Amino acid sequence: RVLPSHASPVSARAVQSANYDFVIVGGGPSGLVLADRLTEDPKVTVLVIEAGPFDQGEDGVRVPGAWNPVPYFWPGLVTEPLTALNGRAEQVVVGKVVGGGTTINAMNILRATTADFAAWVSLGNGGWGWNDMLPFFKKGENFTAPDPAFAASNNISWDDSVRGHGGPLQYSYSNYNYPGSGQWWSAGLSVGLKPVHDPSSGVNTGLFWVPTVLDTKTQTRCSARVAHYDSVKTRPNYHVLAEHQVAKVLFKGTRATGVQYLGSSGGNTSTVFASKEVILAAGALHTPQILQLSGVGPEKLLKSLGIPVVAKLPGVGTNFQDHASIVVQYNFSNIITPNAGSLATNATYAAEQRALYDSHQPSAFTVVRGLGSTFGALSFKDLANASASIISNAKTRDAAASLPADEDRTVVAGYKAQREILVQQLQNPDMAVSVTAWDTFSSVMVAVLKPFSRGKITIKSTDVRVEPKLDYRTATDPSDLPILTATLRKLRQIMSAPAMAALGTNEAAPLGAHVQSDEDFETVLRASLGASSAHQCCSAPMMPLKMGGVVDPKHNVYGVTGLRIADVSTFPMAVSGGPTANVYAVAEKVADIVKKTYKLA
Numbered sequence: 340r341v342l343p344s345h346a347s348p349v350s351a352r353a354v355q356s357a358n359y360d361f362v363i364v365g366g367g368p369s370g371l372v373l374a375d376r377l378t379e380d381p382k383v384t385v386l387v388i389e390a391g392p393f394d395q396g397e398d399g400v401r402v403p404g405a406w407n408p409v410p411y412f413w414p415g416l417v418t419e420p421l422t423a424l425n426g427r428a429e430q431v432v433v434g435k436v437v438g439g440g441t442t443i444n445a446m447n448i449l450r451a452t453t454a455d456f457a458a459w460v461s462l463g464n465g466g467w468g469w470n471d472m473l474p475f476f477k478k479g480e481n482f483t484a485p486d487p488a489f490a491a492s493n494n495i496s497w498d499d500s501v502r503g504h505g506g507p508l509q510y511s512y513s514n515y516n517y518p519g520s521g522q523w524w525s526a527g528l529s530v531g532l533k534p535v536h537d538p539s540s541g542v543n544t545g546l547f548w549v550p551t552v553l554d555t556k557t558q559t560r561c562s563a564r565v566a567h568y569d570s571v572k573t574r575p576n577y578h579v580l581a582e583h584q585v586a587k588v589l590f591k592g593t594r595a596t597g598v599q600y601l602g603s604s605g606g607n608t609s610t611v612f613a614s615k616e617v618i619l620a621a622g623a624l625h626t627p628q629i630l631q632l633s634g635v636g637p638e639k640l641l642k643s644l645g646i647p648v649v650a651k652l653p654g655v656g657t658n659f660q661d662h663a664s665i666v667v668q669y670n671f672s673n674i675i676t677p678n679a680g681s682l683a684t685n686a687t688y689a690a691e692q693r694a695l696y697d698s699h700q701p702s703a704f705t706v707v708r709g710l711g712s713t714f715g716a717l718s719f720k721d722l723a724n725a726s727a728s729i730i731s732n733a734k735t736r737d738a739a740a741s742l743p744a745d746e747d748r749t750v751v752a753g754y755k756a757q758r759e760i761l762v763q764q765l766q767n768p769d770m771a772v773s774v775t776a777w778d779t780f781s782s783v784m785v786a787v788l789k790p791f792s793r794g795k796i797t798i799k800s801t802d803v804r805v806e807p808k809l810d811y812r813t814a815t816d817p818s819d820l821p822i823l824t825a826t827l828r829k830l831r832q833i834m835s836a837p838a839m840a841a842l843g844t845n846e847a848a849p850l851g852a853h854v855q856s857d858e859d860f861e862t863v864l865r866a867s868l869g870a871s872s873a874h875q876c877c878s879a880p881m882m883p884l885k886m887g888g889v890v891d892p893k894h895n896v897y898g899v900t901g902l903r904i905a906d907v908s909t910f911p912m913a914v915s916g917g918p919t920a921n922v923y924a925v926a927e928k929v930a931d932i933v934k935k936t937y938k939l940a
């Protein structure tokens with residue numbers, strides 16, 4: 340069979356029954372980092388199977404100020420009824436496209452902190468501390484410093500020694516600032532928040548400009564597709580089969596030998612083989628789905644669907660987390676323009692900014708559409724009226740009471756250890772437990788970064804095209820809503836500080852003057868909290884088997900051989916930044932482990 344001669348999309352026919360060294364399931368950031376690094380060795384052959392298509396370079400994908408990647412959202416993902424949120428069910432979003440979430444996401448690139456990774460280590464994962472991770476953060480990225488004068492006048496600061504300079508992932512800062520963010524910054528300072536010199540240096544509590552994956556040469560998004568596929572197009576040993584969905588991993592005994600797949604719009608199933616390993620990188624919703632479909636998961640579930648059990652692994656699909664978030668609207672009698680709404684509301688301004696962008700000058704089109712650039716990451720100590728009882732209640736609560744009634748004892752043990760860490764994190768002034776950001780127009784986002792609640796992903800059919808049950812269980816643990824309440828109270832302080840009050844600030848839905856008591860806040864949160872920030876994680880966690888873990892510190896799946904997981908599902912706990920920077924670094928580290936295992940060049 341003649342295979343294509345360079346890194347390229349391949350046809351289903353070319354791949355059918357072929358044999359690769361590695362078959363990677365999912366072409367998001369984790370999958371493409373693995374494929375890129377493994378094919379650095381010209382003797383190694385790699386196939387990535389990705390359910391979505393290649394993007395067509397649309398403005399909605401490439402141009403930050405035109406952000407609108409809806410065609411590449413995975414359709415039909417809806418939560419189970421959210422019992423703690425008035426039984427609502429919500430649509431959720433992940434990418435279905437080569438590049439996965441990084442082709443469609445909000446471009447913010449923010450590392451987790453020393454305390455986040457210390458937690459991973461204390462959950463039994465030696466070798467995954469901050470000092471172990473820093474080289475892999477740096478390896479993957481190429482930071483381009485902003486114009487010094489622009490940085491100095493807009494509160495942008497960084498520590499060049501922690502930023503990477505030789506990797507394929509381009510990132511920097513937008514080169515335009517909406518003036519309102521200066522007011523927000525001053526208001527934050529006036530209520531006690533501190534400027535963070537570099538949120539990528541291991542501590543991020545306070546105020547900072549968030550870097551974005553902006554390639555300053557082109558002023559466009561640098562996705563995983565751009566950084567880890569387009570950039571290595573001359574390699575003949577790197578293939579991508581797009582628009583095909585893996586239905587299950589094939590095993591001989593307990594050894595993974597390949598995968599079965601079908602066209603994303605249907606058709607017959609085919610197989611392809613992996614002589615070394617199958618690597619799952621299908622994201623936090625679909626990696627546990629594929630494991631369960633393949634006979635690796637909770638025994639009772641597999642048996643109930645008649646799936647032959649390859650390995651009993653109770654943790655598969657448990658420990659599921661996301662950053663639940665709420666948007667608060669504000670009206671202003673004295674708002675500063677232009678602001679994040681101006682591209683949509685003022686055609687003259689939008690045309691002027693687009694012309695500047697097209698001639699490569701500083702422009703609002705380098706800012707992700709509808710978003711602000713400044714974050715306030717808050718420790719528990721920074722929150723307003725956060726009573727000590729939140730911590731003491733969290734400490735004394737029985738862990739099992741916060742999990743589904745029939746949860747496996749190993750999963751309960753792992754969650755118990757995580758709760759102890761969460762309680763310590765609440766007491767750590769260097770650990771952000773929630774975050775807030777004003778878009779400079781009409782809305783402020785507040786999200787919980789360190790949820791106590793845990794969800795669960797379980798298949799309900801043996802057919803990969805039937806989406807699994809996405810049981811988010813948001814805010815089912817009693818600690819999460821009080822932490823969000825204390826964050827909303829802090830937001831109120833920021834918005835009524837003189838620098839923001841000067842804009843004629845009026846708090847609107849879902850808050851407002853009628854919301855005062857803790858009970859009022861709780862009512863609002865139950866009605867309006869969103870289950871997701873599209874930061875799904877942790878559903879196939881790296882932890883010891885006796886703690887409900889699914890992969891070991893080398894990311895091998897327990898109980899089988901020839902099968903690893905490289906993606907966001909392996910995070911043991913949600914981190915205090917967005918997932919993406921950490922997904923890239925974890926995948927770089929996993930690639931390094933695989934290369935060493937097989938002595939690859």
Ligand SMILES: Cc1cc2nc3c(=O)[nH]c(=O)nc-3n(C[C@H](O)[C@H](O)[C@H](O)COP(=O)(O)OP(=O)(O)OC[C@H]3O[C@@H](n4cnc5c(N)ncnc54)[C@H](O)[C@@H]3O)c2cc1C
Nearest residue numbers: 365367369390439440444445447585622906907917918919
């Ligand atoms: C709208 C949106 C905004 C976001 N904003 C940010 C942000 O600003 N900052 C940040 O840090 N994070 C953000 N994220 C989250 C971030 O993009 C993800 O955490 C990250 O992409 C996860 O990487 P991954 O490789 O683990 O999985 P994914 O990126 O989800 O990639 C998994 C890939 O596997 C494919 N796949 C799934 N099942 C199969 C199958 N059966 N067969 C073949 N292929 C399959 C999917 O199509 C997908 O392309 C955002 C996400 C979204 C959706």
